[in-house]
Amino acid sequence: MEPTLTVNLIWLAGVLVNFAIIVAALLILPKRRKPTAAMAWLLAIFLLPYLGILLFLVIGSIKLPKSRMEAQARIDERIKERVALARLDSPHADEPRWFQRVLEQAEQLTGIPALHGNAMTLNGDYNGSILQMAQEVDLAQRFVHVEFFIIGFDDTTRPFFTAMENAVKRGVTVRLLADYIATRKVPNSKEMTAELDRIGVDWAWMLPVEPFKGKYQRPDLRNHRKIVVVDGTVAFTGSQNLIDRSYDSPKNIKRGLKWQELVTRVEGPAASALNVVFLSDWLIETGHQLSDEYVAVETMPAKGDLLCQVLPSGPTYSTENNLRLFLALIYGATEKVILTSPYFVPDEAMVYAITSACERGLEVQLFVSEVADQWLVGHAQRSYYSVLLEAGVRIFLYPAPYILHSKHFSIDDDIAVIGSSNMDIRSFSLNAEVSVLVRGESFVADMRAVEQGYRDAGRELTLEEWRREPRSATFYDGVARLTSALN
Numbered sequence: 287m288e289p290t291l292t293v294n295l296i297w298l299a300g301v302l303v304n305f306a307i308i309v310a311a312l313l314i315l316p317k318r319r320k321p322t323a324a325m326a327w328l329l330a331i332f333l334l335p336y337l338g339i340l341l342f343l344v345i346g347s348i349k350l351p352k353s354r355m356e357a358q359a360r361i362d363e364r365i366k367e368r369v370a371l372a373r374l375d376s377p378h379a380d381e382p383r384w385f386q387r388v389l390e391q392a393e394q395l396t397g398i399p400a401l402h403g404n405a406m407t408l409n410g411d412y413n414g415s416i417l418q419m420a421q422e423v424d425l426a427q428r429f430v431h432v433e434f435f436i437i438g439f440d441d442t443t444r445p446f447f448t449a450m451e452n453a454v455k456r457g458v459t460v461r462l463l464a465d466y467i468a469t470r471k472v473p474n475s476k477e478m479t480a481e482l483d484r485i486g487v488d489w490a491w492m493l494p495v496e497p498f499k500g501k502y503q504r505p506d507l508r509n510h511r512k513i514v515v516v517d518g519t520v521a522f523t524g525s526q527n528l529i530d531r532s533y534d535s536p537k538n539i540k541r542g543l544k545w546q547e548l549v550t551r552v553e554g555p556a557a558s559a560l561n562v563v564f565l566s567d568w569l570i571e572t573g574h575q576l577s578d579e580y581v582a583v584e585t586m587p588a589k590g591d592l593l594c595q596v597l598p599s600g601p602t603y604s605t606e607n608n609l610r611l612f613l614a615l616i617y618g619a620t621e622k623v624i625l626t627s628p629y630f631v632p633d634e635a636m637v638y639a640i641t642s643a644c645e646r647g648l649e650v651q652l653f654v655s656e657v658a659d660q661w662l663v664g665h666a667q668r669s670y671y672s673v674l675l676e677a678g679v680r681i682f683l684y685p686a687p688y689i690l691h692s693k694h695f696s697i698d699d700d701i702a703v704i705g706s707s708n709m710d711i712r713s714f715s716l717n718a719e720v721s722v723l724v725r726g727e728s729f730v731a732d733m734r735a736v737e738q739g740y741r742d743a744g745r746e747l748t749l750e751e752w753r754r755e756p757r758s759a760t761f762y763d764g765v766a767r768l769t770s771a772l773n
Contacts, residue, residue: 350493350503350601354570358602361566365397378593381725385701388614392595392723395607398562400595403588404554406724408704408732410692410739412531415522415549416446422516422551423449423460431515431564432462433492435508435706437469438529439478446528451485462489463567465509473534490571492718507601510717512706513564521557523720524549524704525628525693541687543659548626548692548736550704554587556594556722563598563720570602592726599707600718608707608721609714613639615697615723622649624737625695630654631666631710631767637673644678653740655690656683663710665766668759675749684744696734700727 331338349355378389378400389400409415423430423446430453439447450460462482469475469491482489492509494501514522526547532538533545552560569575599607616623616639623643630652632640643650652674658664671681684690694704705721707713724730 350507354503354602355604357570358566361569362397365562381593384618385725388611388618388723389595391614392597392607392611395603395605395610396596396598398559398596398598400593400723401555401559402593403590404552404556404592404594404724405590406553406556406592406594406722406729407551408729408736409549409551410547410736412526412545412547413442415524415526415547416443416528418549418551419514419522420446420449422514422520422522423453426453426456426458426516428517429459429461429515430517431513431561431568432460432528433509433511433513433564433567434463434528435465435468435510435512436472436527436529436533437462437464437478438472438527438534439474439481440530440534442530443528447481447485450487454486460487461564461568462487463492463509463564463571464489466491466494467505467508472529473536490568492567492571504716506716508717509567509600510706510713511563511567511598511720513560513720515557515561515564518558518561519553521552521560522549523552523560523706523722525691525706538659543657543687543689545691546684546688548694548704550722552594552722554589554592554594556592556596559594559596560720560722563596566598567718592724592729594725595723597705597721597723598718599714599721601716602718606714608705608719609633609636611721611723612636612695612703612709615695615701615703616640616643619643619648619697621698622651623695623697624649624651624653624734625709626653626690626692626737626740627695627709628655628689628691628693629660629663629667629708629710629712630670631663631708631712632670633711633714636709637670640679641673641677649680650678651680651682651737653682653684653690653692653737653744655686655688656744657686657689659689662766665759665762667710669763669767671747671752672749675747675752681747682741682744683747684740690740692736694733694736696730696737698730700730701725702730702733704733 330341378386381389393399409418430450432450437443450462453460469478472478479489493503493507495505496502512523512526512528524547526545526549527533531545531547532543597607597611599609613635623640625640640650654667658667675681693706693708694702695709696702702724703721704724705719707717707719707721713719
């Protein structure tokens with residue numbers, strides 16, 4: 287064969303393969319995917335066909351394996367059956383009609399009902415919150431359930447490990463779940479798991495990536511929940527992981543970064559609802575159904591006057607539960623919306639909801655960190671500042687070297703949400719999260735005090751200041767924003 291003909295055939299084959307890739311991408315990518323995500327994937331594949339395809343094969347699926355999806359569906363049905371058998375009276379008949387609809391939607395999505403009779407307190411002291419959880423574990427009589435995205439064994443967490451060890455010695459069953467990828471990245475993760483084995487904790491990985499053991503899914507689909515439940519009557523949740531506030535990372539220590547968190551202690555029926563979330567994850571990861579540990583919500587005595595709705599979300603659900611809840615609340619607000627999120631990379635629906643709140647004349651504030659621990663996410667977040675500031679959102683920057691990692695927001699003077707969910711595309715679509723919706727003026731007043739602390743510690747970013755940002759920085763912001771849509 288002549289060299290010229292060979293070159294032409296190779297060139298023609300390359301053109302045909304590239305055309306086939308484009309056609310396949312146009313047929314496959316838009317299905318059940320948001321337009322922005324589809325466009326980002328199409329752009330990646332059109333510009334870098336082979337690299338784009340490889341990337342899509344690795345992280346292109348936004349759902350977990352069918353077996354996990356089916357297990358979650360069975361769990362939801364079982365929860366609904368138990369709630370129906372309990373014949374609970376509607377706990378929100380006296381609430382505003384729009385808020386009743388929000389609660390009904392949340393229950394429809396997860397099976398978990400809104401429950402009255404809860405008491406909740408906030409704790410923004412990093413070491414103090416771990417000590418508070420350890421003290422509660424020391425009081426455990428039946429069981430302790432622990433679930434964290436990241437767990438480290440260090441001087442900060444040692445009191446909690448000691449409390450778990452003492453609980454086991456007393457005959458208390460201690461079960462623990464940790465995210466496989468996130469926790470194994472911690473430098474001393476092997477020492478941590480060895481300590482769990484030594485003290486007798488029954489533990490398992492969440493979403494393990496072990497293809498040779500038949501355990502595989504998209505590697506960056508993670509379980510980001512943070513839950514501690516003691517005897518089904520007291521629970522903790524929020525933004526904080528079980529690790530030193532530097533995350534035991536040499537890079538963070540070198541930069542002097544310290545994480546600022548917010549944890550809530552829950553007492554009452556909502557603690558049992560958080561336990562249901564743990565039991566669901568335990569069943570999915572281990573195959574063991576712990577019916578003997580289930581604490582029926584209808585038998586829980588009232589501990590306070592707060593109405594709470596526990597809402598799990600994540601890729602085991604067919605809908606973005608947390609995004610739907612957040613949007614409904616923001617659209618229902620009549621006076622103010624105050625948001626706190628360390629990674630603020632919203633989708634179009636969230637941007638419209640926030641800017642629409644400004645256009646309705648509401649006071650809207652956003653608390654974020656002045657510095658970022660993740661370069662790409664930090665720049666993607668910055669890309670939204672212009673549209674927010676121009677709409678009238680007041681943005682407050684929490685000062686370095688602290689990373690404001692708290693995840694909560696408040697609506698008007700009587701509604702708040704706290705949990706593990708960021709206001710970003712990853713938390714909406716890719717991570718398993720848990721949020722607690724709270725109705726009660728006393729709790730929101732406590733959250734207002736926390737927000738004021740952020741305001742006093744940081745500074746406000748103005749539109750005039752932002753417009754002076756160098757173009758080189760805003761260029762990176764735009765690129766990072768495009769990559770954030772690859773979900």
